[in-house]
Amino acid sequence: MTARVGIVTFPGSLDDRDAARAVHLAGAEPVGLWHDDAALAGVDAVFLPGGFSYGDALRCGAIARFSQVMDAIAQAAERGMPVLGVCNGFQVLCESHLLPGALVRNAHLRYRNRPARLRVETDRTAWTRRFQAGAEVVFPAKHGEGRYVADEATLDELERSGRVVFRYLDNPNGSMRDIAGVANEAGNVVGLMPHPEHAVEALTGPSTDGLGVVASVLAHLSGAGEPQGANR
Amino acid sequence: MTRELAMTVDTVGVADATPDEKQPWAELGLKEDEYERIRKILGRRPTQSELAMYSIMWSEHCSYKSSRVHLRQFNEKNPRTPRLLAGIGENAGVVAIDEHIAVTFKVESHNHPSYVEPKQGAATGVGGIIRDIIAMGARPIAVMDSLRFGAIDHPDTARVLPGVVDGIGHYGNCVGLPNIGGETYFDPCYQGNPLVNALSVGVMPRSRLQSMQASGAGNIVILLGAKTGRDGIGGVSVLASATFSESGEGDARPSVQVGDPFTEKLLIEVCLELFDAGLVVGVQDLGGAGLTCALSETAAAGDGGMHVDLELVPLRAKGMEPHDILASESQERMLLIVDPAKAEEVLARSHRWGLLATAIGTVTGSGRLVIDFHGQTVVDVPPKSLADEGPVYDRPIAEPNDLALIAVDRAETLPRPSTDEEIRQTVLDMAASPNLCDKSWITEQYDSSVFGNTVLGAPHDAGVIRLDERTGVGIAISLDGNGRFARLDPYTGAQLALAEAYRNVAVTGATPIAVSDCLNFGSPEDPHVMWQFERAVTGIADGCQKLGIPVTGGNVSFYNQTGRDAIHPTPVIGVLGVLDDVARRIPLGLGRTGDTIALLGSTAEELSGSEWAAVKHGHLGGVPPKVDLDHEMKLAELLARLAGTEQLAAAHDLSEGGLAQALVEAICHSGLGAQILLPEGVDPFTYLFSESSGRVLVVIPRGQELAVRTACEQRGLPITPLGVTDANTDGLHLRDHFDLGRAELEAAWRGRIGARLGE
Numbered sequence: 008m009t010a011r012v013g014i015v016t017f018p019g020s021l022d023d024r025d026a027a028r029a030v031h032l033a034g035a036e037p038v039g040l041w042h043d044d045a046a047l048a049g050v051d052a053v054f055l056p057g058g059f060s061y062g063d064a065l066r067c068g069a070i071a072r073f074s075q076v077m078d079a080i081a082q083a084a085e086r087g088m089p090v091l092g093v094c095n096g097f098q099v100l101c102e103s104h105l106l107p108g109a110l111v112r113n114a115h116l117r118y119r120n121r122p123a124r125l126r127v128e129t130d131r132t133a134w135t136r137r138f139q140a141g142a143e144v145v146f147p148a149k150h151g152e153g154r155y156v157a158d159e160a161t162l163d164e165l166e167r168s169g170r171v172v173f174r175y176l177d178n179p180n181g182s183m184r185d186i187a188g189v190a191n192e193a194g195n196v197v198g199l200m201p202h203p204e205h206a207v208e209a210l211t212g213p214s215t216d217g218l219g220v221v222a223s224v225l226a227h228l229s230g231a232g233e234p235q236g237a238n239r
Numbered sequence: 240m241t242r243e244l245a246m247t248v249d250t251v252g253v254a255d256a257t258p259d260e261k262q263p264w265a266e267l268g269l270k271e272d273e274y275e276r277i278r279k280i281l282g283r284r285p286t287q288s289e290l291a292m293y294s295i296m297w298s299e300h301c302s303y304k305s306s307r308v309h310l311r312q313f314n315e316k317n318p319r320t321p322r323l324l325a326g327i328g329e330n331a332g333v334v335a336i337d338e339h340i341a342v343t344f345k346v347e348s349h350n351h352p353s354y355v356e357p358k359q360g361a362a363t364g365v366g367g368i369i370r371d372i373i374a375m376g377a378r379p380i381a382v383m384d385s386l387r388f389g390a391i392d393h394p395d396t397a398r399v400l401p402g403v404v405d406g407i408g409h410y411g412n413c414v415g416l417p418n419i420g421g422e423t424y425f426d427p428c429y430q431g432n433p434l435v436n437a438l439s440v441g442v443m444p445r446s447r448l449q450s451m452q453a454s455g456a457g458n459i460v461i462l463l464g465a466k467t468g469r470d471g472i473g474g475v476s477v478l479a480s481a482t483f484s485e486s487g488e489g490d491a492r493p494s495v496q497v498g499d500p501f502t503e504k505l506l507i508e509v510c511l512e513l514f515d516a517g518l519v520v521g522v523q524d525l526g527g528a529g530l531t532c533a534l535s536e537t538a539a540a541g542d543g544g545m546h547v548d549l550e551l552v553p554l555r556a557k558g559m560e561p562h563d564i565l566a567s568e569s570q571e572r573m574l575l576i577v578d579p580a581k582a583e584e585v586l587a588r589s590h591r592w593g594l595l596a597t598a599i600g601t602v603t604g605s606g607r608l609v610i611d612f613h614g615q616t617v618v619d620v621p622p623k624s625l626a627d628e629g630p631v632y633d634r635p636i637a638e639p640n641d642l643a644l645i646a647v648d649r650a651e652t653l654p655r656p657s658t659d660e661e662i663r664q665t666v667l668d669m670a671a672s673p674n675l676c677d678k679s680w681i682t683e684q685y686d687s688s689v690f691g692n693t694v695l696g697a698p699h700d701a702g703v704i705r706l707d708e709r710t711g712v713g714i715a716i717s718l719d720g721n722g723r724f725a726r727l728d729p730y731t732g733a734q735l736a737l738a739e740a741y742r743n744v745a746v747t748g749a750t751p752i753a754v755s756d757c758l759n760f761g762s763p764e765d766p767h768v769m770w771q772f773e774r775a776v777t778g779i780a781d782g783c784q785k786l787g788i789p790v791t792g793g794n795v796s797f798y799n800q801t802g803r804d805a806i807h808p809t810p811v812i813g814v815l816g817v818l819d820d821v822a823r824r825i826p827l828g829l830g831r832t833g834d835t836i837a838l839l840g841s842t843a844e845e846l847s848g849s850e851w852a853a854v855k856h857g858h859l860g861g862v863p864p865k866v867d868l869d870h871e872m873k874l875a876e877l878l879a880r881l882a883g884t885e886q887l888a889a890a891h892d893l894s895e896g897g898l899a900q901a902l903v904e905a906i907c908h909s910g911l912g913a914q915i916l917l918p919e920g921v922d923p924f925t926y927l928f929s930e931s932s933g934r935v936l937v938v939i940p941r942g943q944e945l946a947v948r949t950a951c952e953q954r955g956l957p958i959t960p961l962g963v964t965d966a967n968t969d970g971l972h973l974r975d976h977f978d979l980g981r982a983e984l985e986a987a988w989r990g991r992i993g994a995r996l997g998e
Contacts (some may be wrong), residue, residue: 018501018504018593019413019501019504019505021504021689022415022689024690024691025689025690028708058415059412059413059504061501062413062501062502063413063501064501117405118408118409118412119683119684120682120684120685121683149686149687202688205688205689205691210694210821210822211688211691211693211694212688
């Protein structure tokens with residue numbers, strides 16, 4: 008049985024098709040979810056794609072948080088369903104308090120699109136277990152509001168508990184402690200600003216590293232034992 | 240309120256009763272004889288709403304009244320091709336890619352609004368061209384932009400450029416379209432008249448091609464998208480169809496529309512869903528001239544008439560009068576013609592996306608466009624008189640007096656660098672100059688990878704997009720212009736732009752198949768400008784005829800002038816090509832270490848109008864480089880062949896800055912070095928900086944040299960080996976002359992735009 012990964016379309020979602028392609032190329036079945044769906048159509052995991060949900064009205068992700076589908080996702084995440092938020096999806100997860108911290112305007116105040124070199128800091132999440140901790144990956148980063156901020160205590164706690172998932176090697180936006188992505192305590196919910204779904208084909212992306220993100224969740228869902236790089 | 244309005248609205252009845260009422264036709268931009276013609280068409284004076292509609296539809300922007308007599312050449316000379324599914328006169332040209340897929344593309348200007356309010360002006364330019372693509376039935380898949388600003392260090396450039404880039408980026412990024420390239424140039428002639436030309440391209444199943452016809456009496460007219468407000472009233476008649484005054488008095492900002500890309504994104508999704516479900520009979524976007532244009536064009540294209548109840552139009556401002564509603568250029572709106580049995584479903588599907596959809600009228604068999612406002616008729620006209628039968632002017636033409644003088648003032652006679660050290664410094668100075676330096680400060684503000692189909696984007700010679708993941712079929716597009724060459728000789732200058740765009744597409748391995756053009760000129764009321772226009776149009780039409788690729792549509796932008804100072808005539812040409820398999824595209828760069836670097840084409844002493852003459856001498860004179868379209872066709876055929884057999888590792892068009900700049904860009908892009916030995920007997924300066932047309936720098940993988948040379952010889956194409964790619968060479972090694980290290984090259988070339996703008 009192939010794993011079914013739900014991809015949410017909010018009005019203003021832009022990368023939903025690309026997320027579906029990434030899921031498909033990694034060998035899973037993409038399933039479309041609509042923003043006012045009350046149930047999750049029996050999916051095994053959820054991918055919140057990038058874009059400008061609801062036109063980024065008020066604040067990025069602020070309206071999407073109140074959508075019907077987010078209620079269902081929050082409940083499922085509570086029960087351990089893997090949830091990934093990329094770019095606007097990350098913003099939605101922070102606004103929903105499924106992840107700590109917030110994403111604010113880039114320090115240089117401009118939207119910037121560059122391939123970002125990242126270090127995978129942990130393989131102990133549902134979305135990174137196929138990577139070696141410490142591995143370098145390249146995903147496109149492209150956003151105007153991707154500077155990760157949180158209070159010092161939260162940042163310390165994230166570091167201590169190994170919940171900083173991706174770190175920028177060349178911080179493009181002024182994110183605190185170079186943080187590009189974080190996880191919740193259980194490690195099933197992960198958010199990051201750079202786009203793994205735009206790094207799945209050598210022809211169109213800066214790398215194919217993004218396939219590892221979906222491959223990780225498939226490994227997680229099939230219960231394939233310990234993380235690959237677990238040698239602690 | 241209604242009662243009060245009823246007292247003041249200028250109805251057809253009132254117009255009949257008050258034939259001698261004085262009307263502000265001159266203020267609305269109409270000429271006296273044009274006003275008289277309206278009275279003759281209607282058999283009475285027009286109502287206030289009708290007068291507004293005629294003034295808009297008969298404006299230069301909408302009626303092409305000055306350009307039409309010349310644009311006919313495109314239809315007359317266009318080569319016939321079975322690929323062309325829709326051409327000039329449609330919202331955008333449509334060309335077949337294979338038996339299933341078609342693409343539609345078009346370039347359009349938004350020059351004046353972008354000067355008045357850079358961010359919104361540029362943003363709504365992008366929004367407008369995207370709706371043209373939707374109106375043909377296609378999903379927009381990419382945008383490009385061709386930008387021209389005044390001098391980079393002029394204080395106003397720091398206002399206009401960041402705003403324009405922000406606007407293009409914000410709109411394109413939020414609506415979810417990759418920006419796959421374009422061009423940015425600086426020249427003092429654009430100081431008061433920057434050019435913002437935006438291109439969009441879309442893809443569709445051939446069966447989904449839509450029409451703008453409002454046909455079938457009883458069909459419902461639905462307005463889809465944003466509410467109608469007061470923004471943009473007078474956009475086409477005030478901003479786009481008149482020259483900026485020298486004193487710059489008055490604030491035209493209210494004439495600029497405000498864009499909402501979120502609503503545009505919903506429009507795309509809803510329209511495509513409706514097309515796919517077969518729910519739409521006719522469709523037209525609302526852009527310049529708003530409802531006036533969409534109603535009259537759909538009614539004129541249909542087989543009957545139309546009745547509209549204007550009070551049904553959802554408004555976002557209070558107290559709007561009928562002529563305001565008709566003239567508003569509020570963005571993100573489309574007009575749909577729908578079978579009454581399907582109207583309910585159209586409304587339901589729109590509302591599911593949270594998009595406003597309102598039935599505002601019906602198609603009739605009356606042959607008239609009748610518009611009521613709260614039950615009173617404010618418009619009753621034959622729609623063709625608005626859309627198709629506007630005035631046509633054959634304006635006076637006169638060759639500029641200074642042309643002969645300019646022609647003899649040749650850049651070839653200017654002092655040149657003579658020592659190796661001077662030439663070396665010139666390479667660096669040129670690489671650092673505004674027109675040649677790295678543009679990533681601009682392009683990094685654009686999303687380039689959304690949709691996951693961008694195979695090549697900026698800074699490649701052309702953008703390449705995959706259309707079909709199964710077959711790998713894709714397209715390449717390039718957008719090019721050169722105002723300096725066109726100033727020296729508009730016929731040749733236009734053909735040089737065409738040849739460059741054609742070559743840029745060919746350099747990726749694609750076969751060019753179609754053209755869209757954006758013609759940016761000064762005032763058509765100036766006979767010298769009209770001469771430039773006629774010569775440029777003739778050059779493009781002749782060139783396309785020769786190359787065998789049709790002009791499928793485009794846009795004319797006149798009045799790009801402040802007082803008596805017109806911009807350089809600037810025809811911007813978009814060429815679209817097809818690649819059977821995008822995996823075989825040829826990228827920019829230097830391939831692998833040990834590959835051979837060679838030059839296709841031949842180099843003459845052609846420095847007039849060159850970047851070198853402009854940067855080093857502030858000089859513009861002489862005659863532009865020669866164009867040889869036979870040669871361009873052979874070159875394109877060769878490149879497509881070599882791409883298909885994977886016998887080229889990289890390729891790069893030579894244009895502004897000549898061979899020197901092409902090498903700098905290939906080196907900076909690739910991370911490899913280049914060892915170059917110039918052919919014996921050539922003058923190094925000329926060889927490095929001449930801008931002779933029809934040349935391409937190619938990188939040939941080891942073992943393919945003989946095959947490539949033979950392929951060139953078979954076609955009579957000159958090929959000159961120049962050197963090798965080498966990982967151990969630091970930057971550019973020009974044997975017997977000088978070395979230029981990578982660090983020094985990159986320091987000159989990178990980071991200039993932001994630094995010059997004070998960032």
